[in-house]
Amino acid sequence: MEIKCPTCGSEDYVKAGLIAKEKQRYKCLNCKRRFNDLSRTVFHGQKLSGRVMRKLFALIIRDATIEDIVELLGVSIITAYVWRIKVYKCLGNYQKSVVLSGNVWIDEFFIPVNRKDLIMNKEKNYKVLA
Numbered sequence: 001m002e003i004k005c006p007t008c009g010s011e012d013y014v015k016a017g018l019i020a021k022e023k024q025r026y027k028c029l030n031c032k033r034r035f036n037d038l039s040r041t042v043f044h045g046q047k048l049s050g051r052v053m054r055k056l057f058a059l060i061i062r063d064a065t066i067e068d069i070v071e072l073l074g075v076s077i078i079t080a081y082v083w084r085i086k087v088y089k090c091l092g093n094y095q096k097s098v099v100l101s102g103n104v105w106i107d108e109f110f111i112p113v114n115r116k117d118l119i120m121n122k123e124k125n126y127k128v129l130a
């Protein structure tokens, strides 16, 4: 992986110790700022282990409730809620950048939705909160 300073884009850096196990810190030789592989990413500053993060993502993608995430992983309600928002936001942004080309085959795909994530419109039909 090519390492660049997230502030100035320089590729001139030195290793500046470990933040935690397996997390390398670098110092940019151009702007003198310190950064790591997670700087300026959605994972910046997160303290959960890789194992817990993988389970958290799997639960969020499967539309687990906040209560289930808290119970299964032992994280706080705020942590579960914030990460769910981050994951949805990332997926939403990714989806915006997808450009289809060539032959496109479309099929139905049903995703289970929690009833509490539904809102009722004036016609008394349920819609998913966007």
Ligand SMILES: [Zn+2]
Pocket (backbone or CB within 6 Å): 005, 006, 007, 008, 009, 010, 028, 029, 030, 031, 032, 033
């Ligand atoms: Zn820099």
